[in-house]
Amino acid sequence: MPEFLETMRPTKVGIIACSGETLPEGTVTRIAARLVVEELRPESTVIMCLPLFLAGDEGEQNFAKFFPTICIDGCEKQCSSLGTEKYSSKPTVIIDLKKAMKEMNIKLNPEETVELGKNGMKLARRIAELTADKVDEILLEIRPKDA
Amino acid sequence: MILKKKAIILPCSGIGKSFGTVARHATYIVTKDLRPEATTTFCLPLLQIADKDALDLVKSNFVVSIDGCAKACAFKDVERSIGHPSDAKVMVMDVLRENKDLRTKQVTFLDENGKKLARKVAERVAEKVDKLLEGN
Numbered sequence: 001m002p003e004f005l006e007t008m009r010p011t012k013v014g015i016i017a018c019s020g021e022t023l024p025e026g027t028v029t030r031i032a033a034r035l036v037v038e039e040l041r042p043e044s045t046v047i048m049c050l051p052l053f054l055a056g057d058e059g060e061q062n063f064a065k066f067f068p069t070i071c072i073d074g075c076e077k078q079c080s081s082l083g084t085e086k087y088s089s090k091p092t093v094i095i096d097l098k099k100a101m102k103e104m105n106i107k108l109n110p111e112e113t114v115e116l117g118k119n120g121m122k123l124a125r126r127i128a129e130l131t132a133d134k135v136d137e138i139l140l141e142i143r144p145k146d147a
Numbered sequence: 148m149i150l151k152k153k154a155i156i157l158p159c160s161g162i163g164k165s166f167g168t169v170a171r172h173a174t175y176i177v178t179k180d181l182r183p184e185a186t187t188t189f190c191l192p193l194l195q196i197a198d199k200d201a202l203d204l205v206k207s208n209f210v211v212s213i214d215g216c217a218k219a220c221a222f223k224d225v226e227r228s229i230g231h232p233s234d235a236k237v238m239v240m241d242v243l244r245e246n247k248d249l250r251t252k253q254v255t256f257l258d259e260n261g262k263k264l265a266r267k268v269a270e271r272v273a274e275k276v277d278k279l280l281e282g283n
Contacts, residue, residue, distance in 0.1 A: 019160045020190035021171060030162060034255040049161050051220035054195040054227055079192035086196065114175045 013135045014048045014069040018080040024112040025074030028124045035128035053087035064088035093134045154276040156188045158213040159221040166215030166239040176269035194228040209234045209279040235275040
Protein backbone atom coordinates (compact mmCIF):
# COMPACT_ATOMS: atom_id res chain seq x y z
CA MET A 1 0.00 0.00 0.00
CA PRO A 2 1.37 3.48 -0.89
CA GLU A 3 2.52 5.48 2.13
CA PHE A 4 0.06 8.34 1.59
CA LEU A 5 -2.87 5.92 1.75
CA GLU A 6 -1.67 4.68 5.13
CA THR A 7 -1.56 8.27 6.39
CA MET A 8 -4.78 9.59 4.85
CA ARG A 9 -6.95 6.50 5.26
CA PRO A 10 -9.52 7.51 2.60
CA THR A 11 -13.08 6.26 2.90
CA LYS A 12 -13.93 6.38 -0.79
CA VAL A 13 -12.70 4.56 -3.87
CA GLY A 14 -12.91 6.18 -7.32
CA ILE A 15 -14.38 4.05 -10.09
CA ILE A 16 -13.13 4.89 -13.58
CA ALA A 17 -14.60 3.07 -16.59
CA CYS A 18 -13.19 3.43 -20.09
CA SER A 19 -16.78 3.84 -21.30
CA GLY A 20 -15.59 3.41 -24.89
CA GLU A 21 -18.22 4.27 -27.48
CA THR A 22 -17.37 1.92 -30.32
CA LEU A 23 -17.31 -1.47 -28.63
CA PRO A 24 -19.95 -3.22 -26.52
CA GLU A 25 -17.15 -3.79 -24.01
CA GLY A 26 -17.10 -0.02 -23.41
CA THR A 27 -20.81 -0.08 -22.67
CA VAL A 28 -20.26 -3.00 -20.27
CA THR A 29 -17.61 -1.06 -18.32
CA ARG A 30 -19.92 1.94 -18.16
CA ILE A 31 -22.91 0.01 -16.85
CA ALA A 32 -20.76 -1.99 -14.43
CA ALA A 33 -19.35 1.23 -12.96
CA ARG A 34 -22.84 2.69 -12.57
CA LEU A 35 -24.09 -0.47 -10.86
CA VAL A 36 -21.26 -0.22 -8.33
CA VAL A 37 -21.88 3.42 -7.40
CA GLU A 38 -25.67 3.32 -7.59
CA GLU A 39 -26.48 -0.07 -6.21
CA LEU A 40 -23.63 -2.18 -4.80
CA ARG A 41 -21.37 0.26 -2.92
CA PRO A 42 -22.99 3.72 -3.02
CA GLU A 43 -21.49 4.79 0.31
CA SER A 44 -17.90 3.87 -0.41
CA THR A 45 -17.42 4.74 -4.08
CA VAL A 46 -17.52 7.75 -6.37
CA ILE A 47 -17.73 7.61 -10.13
CA MET A 48 -15.19 9.55 -12.12
CA CYS A 49 -15.31 10.91 -15.69
CA LEU A 50 -12.27 9.75 -17.64
CA PRO A 51 -12.49 12.57 -20.26
CA LEU A 52 -12.14 15.10 -17.43
CA PHE A 53 -8.50 14.06 -16.90
CA LEU A 54 -7.39 15.17 -20.34
CA ALA A 55 -9.65 18.21 -20.15
CA GLY A 56 -7.47 19.28 -17.23
CA ASP A 57 -9.96 19.13 -14.38
CA GLU A 58 -7.88 19.47 -11.21
CA GLY A 59 -10.56 18.06 -8.93
CA GLU A 60 -10.70 14.81 -10.84
CA GLN A 61 -6.92 14.61 -11.23
CA ASN A 62 -6.30 15.30 -7.53
CA PHE A 63 -8.89 12.80 -6.36
CA ALA A 64 -7.14 10.02 -8.23
CA LYS A 65 -3.79 11.19 -6.82
CA PHE A 66 -4.88 10.99 -3.20
CA PHE A 67 -7.64 8.37 -3.19
CA PRO A 68 -7.55 4.76 -4.32
CA THR A 69 -9.00 4.07 -7.76
CA ILE A 70 -10.27 1.08 -9.69
CA CYS A 71 -10.02 1.32 -13.47
CA ILE A 72 -12.19 -0.88 -15.69
CA ASP A 73 -10.69 -1.34 -19.15
CA GLY A 74 -12.83 -2.67 -21.97
CA CYS A 75 -10.12 -3.57 -24.45
CA GLU A 76 -6.39 -4.03 -24.89
CA LYS A 77 -5.87 -0.29 -25.47
CA GLN A 78 -6.33 0.16 -21.69
CA CYS A 79 -7.47 3.78 -21.99
CA SER A 80 -8.86 3.94 -18.48
CA SER A 81 -5.79 2.73 -16.61
CA LEU A 82 -3.23 4.36 -18.92
CA GLY A 83 -5.13 7.66 -19.02
CA THR A 84 -5.50 7.71 -15.24
CA GLU A 85 -1.81 7.03 -14.72
CA LYS A 86 -0.77 9.58 -17.34
CA TYR A 87 -2.81 12.46 -15.95
CA SER A 88 -3.06 11.58 -12.30
CA SER A 89 -1.70 8.50 -10.58
CA LYS A 90 -1.33 4.76 -11.03
CA PRO A 91 -4.67 3.02 -10.35
CA THR A 92 -4.89 0.86 -7.26
CA VAL A 93 -6.63 -1.96 -9.14
CA ILE A 94 -7.13 -2.56 -12.87
CA ILE A 95 -9.97 -4.75 -14.08
CA ASP A 96 -9.29 -6.20 -17.52
CA LEU A 97 -12.68 -6.91 -19.07
CA LYS A 98 -11.33 -9.01 -21.97
CA LYS A 99 -9.47 -11.26 -19.54
CA ALA A 100 -12.57 -11.56 -17.35
CA MET A 101 -14.67 -12.45 -20.40
CA LYS A 102 -12.32 -15.31 -21.22
CA GLU A 103 -12.42 -16.57 -17.66
CA MET A 104 -16.21 -16.33 -17.55
CA ASN A 105 -16.58 -17.69 -21.08
CA ILE A 106 -18.89 -14.83 -22.06
CA LYS A 107 -18.96 -13.42 -25.60
CA LEU A 108 -20.59 -10.18 -26.71
CA ASN A 109 -22.48 -9.35 -29.87
CA PRO A 110 -20.55 -6.51 -31.59
CA GLU A 111 -23.88 -4.82 -32.39
CA GLU A 112 -24.68 -4.31 -28.70
CA THR A 113 -22.91 -0.98 -28.26
CA VAL A 114 -26.14 1.00 -27.90
CA GLU A 115 -28.04 -1.44 -25.73
CA LEU A 116 -26.60 -4.54 -24.11
CA GLY A 117 -28.34 -7.88 -24.57
CA LYS A 118 -28.78 -10.59 -21.97
CA ASN A 119 -25.12 -11.69 -22.04
CA GLY A 120 -23.87 -8.12 -21.90
CA MET A 121 -26.02 -7.30 -18.88
CA LYS A 122 -24.95 -10.51 -17.16
CA LEU A 123 -21.33 -9.59 -17.77
CA ALA A 124 -21.84 -6.01 -16.54
CA ARG A 125 -23.39 -7.35 -13.33
CA ARG A 126 -20.51 -9.75 -12.73
CA ILE A 127 -17.89 -7.08 -13.41
CA ALA A 128 -19.75 -4.78 -11.02
CA GLU A 129 -19.68 -7.47 -8.33
CA LEU A 130 -15.99 -8.07 -8.94
CA THR A 131 -15.35 -4.32 -8.65
CA ALA A 132 -17.37 -4.14 -5.42
CA ASP A 133 -15.23 -6.96 -3.97
CA LYS A 134 -12.10 -5.01 -4.89
CA VAL A 135 -13.53 -1.89 -3.20
CA ASP A 136 -14.00 -3.91 0.00
CA GLU A 137 -10.47 -5.31 -0.22
CA ILE A 138 -8.94 -1.86 -0.72
CA LEU A 139 -10.85 -0.29 2.16
CA LEU A 140 -10.14 -3.24 4.44
CA GLU A 141 -6.44 -2.80 3.76
CA ILE A 142 -6.55 0.95 4.33
CA ARG A 143 -8.91 0.96 7.31
CA PRO A 144 -8.70 -2.49 8.91
CA LYS A 145 -10.05 -1.26 12.27
CA ASP A 146 -13.22 0.17 10.67
CA ALA A 147 -14.07 -3.06 8.88
CA MET B 148 -20.82 9.54 -54.01
CA ILE B 149 -17.53 9.15 -52.20
CA LEU B 150 -16.90 11.75 -49.53
CA LYS B 151 -13.40 13.15 -49.25
CA LYS B 152 -13.82 13.76 -45.57
CA LYS B 153 -16.18 12.39 -42.97
CA ALA B 154 -17.40 13.96 -39.76
CA ILE B 155 -16.12 12.29 -36.62
CA ILE B 156 -18.71 12.58 -33.88
CA LEU B 157 -17.14 12.61 -30.43
CA PRO B 158 -19.39 12.67 -27.36
CA CYS B 159 -18.09 13.29 -23.87
CA SER B 160 -19.91 10.15 -22.66
CA GLY B 161 -19.75 11.64 -19.17
CA ILE B 162 -20.68 9.02 -16.63
CA GLY B 163 -21.71 11.12 -13.64
CA LYS B 164 -24.75 12.89 -15.08
CA SER B 165 -27.56 12.00 -17.46
CA PHE B 166 -26.34 14.55 -20.02
CA GLY B 167 -23.25 12.46 -20.78
CA THR B 168 -25.49 9.49 -21.55
CA VAL B 169 -27.64 11.72 -23.76
CA ALA B 170 -24.51 12.82 -25.67
CA ARG B 171 -23.47 9.19 -26.10
CA HIS B 172 -26.91 8.11 -27.40
CA ALA B 173 -27.12 11.09 -29.71
CA THR B 174 -23.86 9.93 -31.28
CA TYR B 175 -25.30 6.50 -31.97
CA ILE B 176 -28.41 8.04 -33.53
CA VAL B 177 -26.31 10.19 -35.88
CA THR B 178 -23.77 7.53 -36.85
CA LYS B 179 -26.19 4.61 -37.18
CA ASP B 180 -29.43 6.28 -38.24
CA LEU B 181 -29.35 9.91 -39.40
CA ARG B 182 -26.00 10.20 -41.25
CA PRO B 183 -24.40 6.73 -41.34
CA GLU B 184 -22.50 7.34 -44.60
CA ALA B 185 -21.09 10.71 -43.63
CA THR B 186 -20.14 10.13 -40.02
CA THR B 187 -18.31 7.81 -37.70
CA THR B 188 -17.15 7.83 -34.11
CA PHE B 189 -14.42 6.37 -31.96
CA CYS B 190 -13.70 6.06 -28.27
CA LEU B 191 -12.87 9.53 -26.91
CA PRO B 192 -10.43 8.17 -24.28
CA LEU B 193 -8.17 7.07 -27.15
CA LEU B 194 -7.16 10.72 -27.41
CA GLN B 195 -6.11 10.57 -23.79
CA ILE B 196 -3.56 7.85 -24.51
CA ALA B 197 -2.50 9.59 -27.77
CA ASP B 198 -3.54 6.62 -29.91
CA LYS B 199 -2.00 7.20 -33.35
CA ASP B 200 -4.97 5.92 -35.38
CA ALA B 201 -7.39 8.08 -33.41
CA LEU B 202 -5.19 11.16 -33.78
CA ASP B 203 -4.83 10.57 -37.54
CA LEU B 204 -8.59 10.26 -37.84
CA VAL B 205 -9.34 13.57 -36.11
CA LYS B 206 -6.58 15.36 -38.00
CA SER B 207 -7.80 14.26 -41.42
CA ASN B 208 -11.55 14.66 -40.98
CA PHE B 209 -14.07 17.11 -39.57
CA VAL B 210 -14.83 16.74 -35.87
CA VAL B 211 -18.11 17.48 -34.13
CA SER B 212 -17.94 17.29 -30.34
CA ILE B 213 -21.02 16.72 -28.19
CA ASP B 214 -20.74 17.80 -24.58
CA GLY B 215 -23.17 17.09 -21.80
CA CYS B 216 -22.13 19.79 -19.36
CA ALA B 217 -20.23 23.06 -19.15
CA LYS B 218 -16.94 21.26 -18.46
CA ALA B 219 -16.92 20.58 -22.23
CA CYS B 220 -14.57 17.61 -21.99
CA ALA B 221 -15.03 16.36 -25.56
CA PHE B 222 -14.33 19.83 -26.97
CA LYS B 223 -11.30 20.35 -24.73
CA ASP B 224 -9.93 16.85 -25.27
CA VAL B 225 -9.93 17.39 -29.04
CA GLU B 226 -8.25 20.78 -28.68
CA ARG B 227 -5.58 19.45 -26.32
CA SER B 228 -4.91 16.47 -28.54
CA ILE B 229 -4.55 18.11 -31.94
CA GLY B 230 -3.90 21.75 -31.06
CA HIS B 231 -7.09 23.18 -32.50
CA PRO B 232 -10.76 22.96 -31.52
CA SER B 233 -13.36 20.69 -33.07
CA ASP B 234 -14.96 22.04 -36.25
CA ALA B 235 -18.38 22.21 -34.62
CA LYS B 236 -19.79 21.57 -31.19
CA VAL B 237 -23.19 20.80 -29.74
CA MET B 238 -24.02 21.22 -26.06
CA VAL B 239 -26.75 19.03 -24.60
CA MET B 240 -27.57 21.78 -22.11
CA ASP B 241 -28.31 24.22 -24.95
CA VAL B 242 -30.74 21.77 -26.57
CA LEU B 243 -32.35 21.12 -23.19
CA ARG B 244 -32.88 24.86 -22.65
CA GLU B 245 -34.94 24.88 -25.86
CA ASN B 246 -36.81 21.73 -24.80
CA LYS B 247 -37.34 22.19 -21.07
CA ASP B 248 -40.01 19.49 -20.93
CA LEU B 249 -37.33 16.88 -21.75
CA ARG B 250 -35.54 17.09 -18.42
CA THR B 251 -34.08 13.71 -17.45
CA LYS B 252 -32.22 12.30 -14.47
CA GLN B 253 -31.55 8.70 -15.48
CA VAL B 254 -27.83 8.09 -16.09
CA THR B 255 -27.39 4.36 -16.63
CA PHE B 256 -30.40 3.76 -18.88
CA LEU B 257 -32.13 6.72 -20.48
CA ASP B 258 -35.81 7.22 -19.80
CA GLU B 259 -38.25 8.39 -22.51
CA ASN B 260 -37.36 12.04 -21.96
CA GLY B 261 -33.68 11.22 -22.23
CA LYS B 262 -34.22 9.35 -25.48
CA LYS B 263 -36.26 12.21 -26.93
CA LEU B 264 -33.59 14.70 -25.89
CA ALA B 265 -30.89 12.50 -27.47
CA ARG B 266 -32.88 12.54 -30.74
CA LYS B 267 -33.08 16.35 -30.64
CA VAL B 268 -29.34 16.59 -29.97
CA ALA B 269 -28.67 14.15 -32.82
CA GLU B 270 -30.74 16.25 -35.22
CA ARG B 271 -28.72 19.32 -34.22
CA VAL B 272 -25.50 17.38 -34.83
CA ALA B 273 -26.75 16.19 -38.23
CA GLU B 274 -27.36 19.82 -39.23
CA LYS B 275 -23.78 20.68 -38.25
CA VAL B 276 -22.50 17.70 -40.23
CA ASP B 277 -24.40 18.79 -43.35
CA LYS B 278 -22.92 22.29 -43.12
CA LEU B 279 -19.39 20.98 -42.65
CA LEU B 280 -19.67 18.58 -45.57
CA GLU B 281 -21.18 21.09 -48.01
CA GLY B 282 -18.96 21.09 -51.07
CA ASN B 283 -16.87 18.24 -49.68
